Amino acid sequence: xxxxxxxxxxxxxxxxxxxxxxxxxxxxxxxxxxxxxxxxxxxxxxxxxxxxxxxxxxxxxxxxxxxxxxxxxxxxxxxxxxxxxxxxxxxxxxxxxxxxxxxxxxxxxxxxxxxxxxxxxxxxxxxxxxxxxxxxxxxxxxxxxxxxxxxxxxxxxxxxxxxxxxxxxxxxxxxxxxxxxxxxxxxxxxxxxxxxxxxxxxxxxxxxxxxxxxx
Numbered sequence: 785x786x787x788x789x790x791x792x793x794x795x796x797x798x799x800x801x802x803x804x805x806x807x808x809x810x811x812x813x814x815x816x817x818x819x820x821x822x823x824x825x826x827x828x829x830x831x832x833x834x835x836x837x838x839x840x841x842x843x844x845x846x847x848x849x850x851x852x853x854x855x856x857x858x859x860x861x862x863x864x865x866x867x868x869x870x871x872x873x874x875x876x877x878x879x880x881x882x883x884x885x886x887x888x889x890x891x892x893x894x895x896x897x898x899x900x901x902x903x904x905x906x907x908x909x910x911x912x913x914x915x916x917x918x919x920x921x922x923x924x925x926x927x928x929x930x931x932x933x934x935x936x937x938x939x940x941x942x943x944x945x946x947x948x949x950x951x952x953x954x955x956x957x958x959x960x961x962x963x964x965x966x967x968x969x970x971x972x973x974x975x976x977x978x979x980x981x982x983x984x985x986x987x988x989x990x991x992x993x994x995x996x997x998x999x
Contacts, residue, residue, distance in 0.1 A: 793977075794977055795981050795989070797970045797976050797981075798971060800974065802862060805855060805858050806971055808851070809855040812851050812855060813852060815844075816848055818831045819831070819832065822835075822838075823841065823845065846919055849916070849919055852912075860909060867897055867902045873898075873902065875891075876899040877899050877900075883898075895991075897985075898984075900960070904956070911947075911953070915943060915947065918943040919939075922939050922943060964984060
């Protein structure tokens with residue numbers, strides 16, 4: 785049984801490798817959001833100074849994008865089986881009022897991830913694929929001259945739409961992490977308390993406890 789510094793029992797939610805993988809993806813996302821916004825509109829060009837100026841921003845943006853995609857792909861391989869749809873997910877979404885008002889005792893038992901987290905997971909997959917494919921088309925230094933102008937323009941539009949959706953989704957993700965006390969700590973320390981697991985992911989908590997007792 786794992787215990788925290790106060791000798792309280794805790795459950796391992798994320799291993800060091802999983803946390804490192806997450807934070808690499810997160811850091812790349814921040815750098816890409818800054819550089820992407822700097823190139824998106826002249827009023828935000830000042831953000832390029834954070835990456836060394838306009839030229840470096842233009843050069844670094846696609847390479848950081850590749851790092852983020854690869855890091856995120858590893859996350860997908862790690863966690864896809866925890867994000868598969870389950871019968872209780874639809875009911876969970878129907879009871880969004882109970883979710884927002886912290887009436888989790890009225891909700892179906894949740895596994896490692898709830899329906900909202902699963903929707904975010906698949907939204908991020910769609911956005912990442914859209915950004916990768918459109919990004920290759922508009923990558924002027926290496927690939928854009930292979931494509932006709934209409935295709936490049938369509939790719940630029942798709943890139944902007946996927947980026948907007950991704951940024952919005954991550955803002956919701958961060959807000960939810962702050963709103964559900966203990967969630968950010970899980971990605972920093974790797975562990976959660978028994979109370980947190982029982983309250984927010986009861987079925988996952990029961991599975992962990994049952995497995996521990998069987999050993």
